[in-house]
Ligand code: SAH
């Protein structure tokens with residue numbers, strides 16, 4: 063572990079930058095792609111930028127430092143990033159002091175980073191996922207007109223003590239681990255995020271205490287596979303128990319859970335711990351045993367269904383969401399039907415669906431029988447239709463249901479309505495005063511609204 067809380071070199075770099083540019087009123091803008099991991103990394107970079115004397119810009123046009131924090135989990139992310147970077151050229155002509163940086167998972171792929179560096183000479187700074195802690199040193203050089211590209215091999219260290227500029231609101235993220243060891247054959251994440259490493263439980267709990275003191279009510283514990291968290295004798299269910307007892311915390315969520323590591327102990331913890339949301343994001347990926355085997359997921363469809371029924375019997379009102387890939391190499395119509403089948407059997411409350419996208423360097427990209435784009439598209443549409451049918455079915459049982467929601471904001475799509483989520487992630491809309499934002503209220507569900515629930519406040 064590296065603790066940067068009192069790191070003099072880092073702090074003095076940020077102080078030097080601040081004394082150089084602090085009075086210039088410079089602004090930063092970070093555009094983030096990909097998952098919550100990246101969103102949270104962006105909050106850490108923003109934390110360092112604020113220490114360097116920058117303030118947040120409302121738009122790219124307003125900014126003196128623009129950073130794209132990129133994702134490469136699917137191919138289209140890459141195309142979009144290259145397009146967006148190209149667009150900044152014009153802004154650089156309008157604002158000669160504008161600095162452009164690109165970081166994140168896509169930049170951890172050295173060949174892609176090199177291509178971007180060569181193609182866009184106006185990009186000032188490129189760095190990979192393992193370089194976050196060195197950001198102020200790189201920024202200092204860029205401010206001295208150096209062009210930097212910095213992609214290091216994975217060092218596997220847990221970094222503590224970086225400043226964080228959290229998105230305002232009631233809900234925030236806390237990392238519990240980094241990286242992934244699972245090597246699902248379609249997935250690039252283990253290659254760009256490195257090996258799995260867990261933070262110390264004590265550091266996690268302290269950070270949760272800090273965010274509660276800042277006014278956050280809900281914390282989402284983040285990891286590529288939180289179920290395999292382990293540090294000094296503390297496993298994930300024990301960590302949940304420790305965080306659950308932080309005074310002032312209202313709700314506790316976590317993601318993502320790999321089905322192969324979902325233990326009875328975790329199901330018990332979900333059932334018994336009062337602050338833990340009765341919701342689990344449990345990516346199934348496919349309903350076909352043969353495809354699951356070739357994806358290296360290490361469970362079968364029936365093992366997955368067994369977990370679902372265990373969850374349903376032990377955790378009251380639990381809701382399950384998922385990720386699904388269609389068109390994995392060699393997927394037959396039968397395999398695809400098995401996926402539609404499992405979707406009907408589980409009754410998800412939501413699902414993210416993807417057409418398989420070959421990622422260079424992964425095992426599946428080299429597998430024979432890659433599926434034609436057209437077929438992937440058809441299957442994706444068909445699967446989405448099955449979900450559009452099955453998701454609302456699950457909503458009907460909520461009519462008459464009572465529970466607590468944490469009011470998040472006001473929705474203006476039709477008449478203004480407050481909205482917030484039940485413990486199990488179901489969204490409920492209610493009439494009420496805006497002053498209730500950020501508070502927990504008790505509601506009764508009266509009907510359905512779009513894909514969500516509509517009700518009234520009862521206390
Ligand atoms: N660690 C998490 C999230 C991984 S990325 C997990 O294990 O669930 C989020 C989702 O993107 C995955 O669950 C998967 O459904 C999808 N995904 C990953 N690689 C993909 C690829 N090459 N093509 C299409 N979808 C992919």
Ligand code: SF4
Pocket residue numbers: 242243244245246249250251252286287320
């Ligand atoms: Fe990717 Fe699988 Fe790791 Fe999730 S568990 S990040 S899908 S390799």
Ligand code: F3S
Pocket residue numbers: 095096097098099100132133134135167168250251254255
């Ligand atoms: Fe997340 Fe995309 Fe990286 S999904 S871990 S930002 S490749």
